[in-house]
Every structure is written in C-alpha cells, then in structure tokens.
Amino acid sequence: MKPAPFGYHDPKTIEDAVALMAQLENVRALAGGQSLVPMMNFRYAMPDHLIDLNGVAGLDMLEIGDNIRMGAMLRQRRIEFSEELRMACPIIHEALLHVGHRQTRNRGTIGGSLCHLDPAAEMPAMMLLLDAQMMAFSVRGARMMRVDEFAIGFMTTALEPDELLTWSAP
Ligand SMILES: Cc1cc2nc3c(=O)[nH]c(=O)nc-3n(C[C@H](O)[C@H](O)[C@H](O)COP(=O)(O)OP(=O)(O)OC[C@H]3O[C@@H](n4cnc5c(N)ncnc54)[C@H](O)[C@@H]3O)c2cc1C
Numbered sequence: 001m002k003p004a005p006f007g008y009h010d011p012k013t014i015e016d017a018v019a020l021m022a023q024l025e026n027v028r029a030l031a032g033g034q035s036l037v038p039m040m041n042f043r044y045a046m047p048d049h050l051i052d053l054n055g056v057a058g059l060d061m062l063e064i065g066d067n068i069r070m071g072a073m074l075r076q077r078r079i080e081f082s083e084e085l086r087m088a089c090p091i092i093h094e095a096l097l098h099v100g101h102r103q104t105r106n107r108g109t110i111g112g113s114l115c116h117l118d119p120a121a122e123m124p125a126m127m128l129l130l131d132a133q134m135m136a137f138s139v140r141g142a143r144m145m146r147v148d149e150f151a152i153g154f155m156t157t158a159l160e161p162d163e164l165l166t167w168s169a170p
Contacts (some may be wrong), residue, residue, distance in 0.1 A: 003040035007049040014137060014166065017056050021162040022139045024049045029164055031073060031112035034104045059111070059166060064088045072111025072165045076123075080105060089170065091129070095122040111165045117155050124151060130170035138163040 007024075011017040021027055028047035030036060031054075039045040053059060059073035064084050079085060079096050086093040099105060099113070099122050113123040114134070127134075127147045134150040136143045136159055145158060147168075152158050159165060 001041040001043070003037075004043060004046045006040075006047055009049060009051050010055050011051065012055050012057060014056055014058065014164070017051050017053065018138050018162065018164060020049070020051050021164065024051075027051060027161065029053055029115070031109040031115075032075070032104075032107035033112075034100070034108040035112065035116045035118070053111075053164070061167065067169050069167050069169045070110050071167050072109060072114075074110045076100075076105040076108045076110065076113070077102075079110060089130070092126055092170065095126050098122050110168065114150075114168060115157055115159065115165055117151055117157055119154065127151075127168060127170055132168050132170040134168050135166045136160075136163045137166045142166070 009020050011020060026048040028036060028045065028050055030050045030052045036045060053073055059071045061069060061071040062074050062078060062082060062085065063069040068089055076096060076099055079092060100108060110123055113121055114127060117124055132147040134145045134147055136145065138160060150158050
C-alpha cells in the first residue's frame with residue numbers, strides 16, 4: 001500500500017509549524033509516524049500536507065520536579081529509559097513497557113500517542129489516571145486543557161485542525 005500524494009513541510013520552530021497549520025488545508029502533524037504513516041498507507045488518512053515536527057526545536061523536553069512535563073515530541077524510548085521518571089512516577093514506566101515494541105518506541109512519541117487517542121493505548125489512559133494538563137499551541141497562542149477536556153470521543157481530541165499539542169503534565 002502507498003499513501004495518496006501529499007506535501008511535506010519541515011519547519012524548525014513551533015511558530016513556523018503553527019503558521020503552516022493555519023495556512024494550509026487538510027493538514028496533519030507528523031510525529032513518530034508509527035500510527036499516522038500506516039493509516040496513510042491504508043488511505044484511512046489522506047492529508048494534503050504533513051508538517052513534520054521532528055526538526056522543531058524545544059518539543060522533546062522531559063522535566064521532572066514538583067511537576068512532570070513531557071514535550072509532545074518526547075520519544076517513548078526516553079520515557080522507558082528515564083530512571084528519574086521511573087522514580088518520580090513508576091506507573092508511567094510500567095505502562096510504557098506495554099506500548100508496542102522496542103522498534104516502535106524508538107520513533108513513537110508521547111504526543112503522537114495522546115493525539116492518536118486509540119482507546120486501547122496505554123499513555124492516554126495514564127494521562128486520565130493522573131489528571132494530566134495538556135498544552136496546545138496555535139497562531140492564536142497557548143491553550144491549556146485538562147485531559148478530560150482534551151479527549152472528547154473515540155480517537156478524537158479537542159485540538160482544532162491548526163493546533164499542536166506541545167506538552168502534557170501528568
Ligand atoms: C506495530 C505497532 C504496535 C503498536 N502497539 C501499541 C501498543 O501496544 N500500545 C499503544 O499505546 N500504542 C501502540 N502503537 C502505537 C504507537 O504507540 C504510536 O507511537 C502512537 O500511536 C503514535 O505516536 P507517533 O509519535 O508515532 O505519532 P504519529 O503516528 O506521527 O501521529 C499520530 C497522530 O497524532 C497526530 N499528532 C502527532 N503529534 C501531534 C502534535 N504534537 N500535535 C497534534 N497532533 C499530533 C498526528 O497528526 C496523527 O494524527 C503501536 C504501533 C505499531 C506500529
């Protein structure tokens with residue numbers, strides 16, 4: 001299977017990424033590609049434009065202090081191997097070991113998993129369990145949501161078509 005033709009955009013800043021999201025029609029963010037690319041290959045998803053987040057600076061933070069903050073582009077592999085995170089919140093580490101395989105975790109991101117919002121997926125369930133806060137960003141600025149406001153239905157988030165998830169705080 002091959003995807004339908006699409007335009008590819010490779011922004012380096014979050015401002016450029018959301019400007020593209022706002023300008024273009026039928027646009028999707030590309031994170032680890034572990035769910036989006038198979039869906040495109042089966043033509044369940046047919047975006048006209050992909051905004052690749054892999055080169056965007058500042059989206060892959062993992063902050064552990066009084067609160068935990070995970071950037072949308074934080075690879076699942078980094079969550080798996082962070083001893084600091086395992087000590088701070090063991091259940092995220094435990095759950096992550098059930099997400100796919102080593103190969104998919106090498107590329108897959110926390111933000112991709114949360115935005116894909118598969119009801120069988122472990123990370124959205126963890127965010128609900130931990131009452132996470134979710135931060136979205138667009139040309140209109142930043143917007144904070146509770147996870148129960150973010151997850152509004154079957155594989156459906158409250159993100160507007162031109163909004164990116166930037167981080168989550170479980
Ligand atoms: C073989 C296989 C087995 C798997 N098994 C499991 C499993 O057991 N448990 C599990 O939970 N998952 C599983 N997955 C899914 C995996 O966890 C994916 O990594 C995850 O669903 C998507 O993350 P990604 O970074 O690859 O996102 P992508 O595939 O790039 O994107 C997924 C969706 O999120 C959107 N998106 C991504 N980032 C953002 C953002 N910052 N803002 C707005 N929208 C965004 C994309 O546009 C797309 O719609 C599996 C995948 C594979 C291929």
